[in-house]
Amino acid sequence: MSCKIVADDYGMSLEINQAISELVKKNILSKVSVMANESVGYYMNDINNNIEIGLHINLVSNPEIVKTTQNKKKTSLLKLLYILYTGQLNFKNILDGINQQCKILESRGFKISYLDSHQHVHIVPRILNAVIAYARTKGIGTIRCITMEKKYLIYYFYSLMRFGFLKQIPKMILLYFMGIVMKMKFDRTGINYSRNLILMPLATGGDYGGLLKDLLNKFKDKDTEIIVHPGLETEGNNGDGYMGRYIEYLSILQHERERA
Template sequence: MTEAVPLTPTPDKAATNGLRLIVHADDFGLSERVNEGVADAHLNGILTSTSIMACAPAFDHAVRIAKATPSLDIGVHLTLIEERPLTDPAKVPSLVDETGHFHKHITVFAKRYFRGLIDLDEVRLELDAQIARIKEAGLAISHLDSHQHVHMLPGILSVAQDLGRKHGIAPMRLPRETVSPYMLTSPGGLPRVAQQLVLNHFCNRARKGFGPTTDRFAGFHYGGKLDTAALLTVVSNLPQTGTCELMCHPGEDDPASDKLHWGYAWANELSALKDASVAAKIEAKGIRLISFRDLTA
């Protein structure tokens, strides 16, 4: 791993009064190549925060990187999609398919959820085990979010909030991204906007009494495809004040990945987060980089 100092712009008066931005990587623990990309984006780019998947294959590798990189903020990436549960599959039958893995996609999970086929007691058992594993590994947890934003489904949200209180974790992601004109003209933009509007519906229902979170969210529209040009567009359209989370998915090239069907361009996102033009744009806009730790500081 490259030895470097993470980019932390010195706050000036404009930055203090302007936007405070969390640049956050999902899927820490998914693979060693993703883990190395997250570390690189933090040490040599603008990334400030990540969230770890307790049930992912490269969890132990991610823990080692996290402990070696104390400046990297760590949250829990609650996972009920595609991976294998920490709990015995026989104890969470509503959450798994015939292979003993979680259901393949949020659309499959959501259909089962709204048909009453997901047992919330099983959800609680599994998510509690995920948070406990991360705590037992010795990592300080700053916040909760989830794989494919499954925690925004109403019943799942209640479970996640209860577990946050149990484990002393207050901040949580609210993935509500405002629809901007550039989204309507980008390739494949309209279907992605439609998905965002559905997600925003659940976010709007959850806002009252949600707890510590950012004022705004960005990154869903370009999820998995946030190259330098796209990142510059997103940064140009960020709000002027308040707090915002920018979600991204950096990683190193991995032709052998079993997640190629996602269509993610991990290496392009890593390159974008390290690009000097992006850092210059953030500085020019007076944006201060923070992490979820700072929401309750």
């Protein structure tokens, strides 16, 4: 039982892929969540055949037809909810989209052992139902759950305040609150999940390196997963406009050097 570092967004861009691959080679990461992206060439052999792989379901780019390729047309969670609850994106659309994305990764040698989603949209009940249904058809027994034991959740929010991420606390409160329903549904359906999932905040808001070090030290011997989004600094901002990926990458490397 130990704390695992999990990297999201592999496949979004070559720069993100390179950063994550480097961290895998250094045995820092335990899991990698991979996004299906036909505009970027990448294969399982580019990472490591022994790393645990998850499908990072993407309903954010062109959700009307659940595109698998990355492009400039992004959709906010609010618009996604509107499309979903007005019937423009139905249960079958979501299932077909997930299946299409999974097939892309499988054709590149990836073996999917768990499911999660870009921007955690599977926390929305209607999307979650489709994700659970797909997991059952594929024999995938694990789905990411945004949950944490109360005693650890208090420490987590306290740490966010201490390291300057006060502005991001409302978002995290909402995610973990909605995660209560997710956890209940997983418990009823027999879906496996990590009991303590730590969502790292956007790195540009405070002392990310200090927070990461604090949480890794606190949870080093606990059954915990810490979600990170590393990347390399580029003019293209790693493909999605998030400028903090390089900060995350350097912070992870720095902690590993200090630990060694």
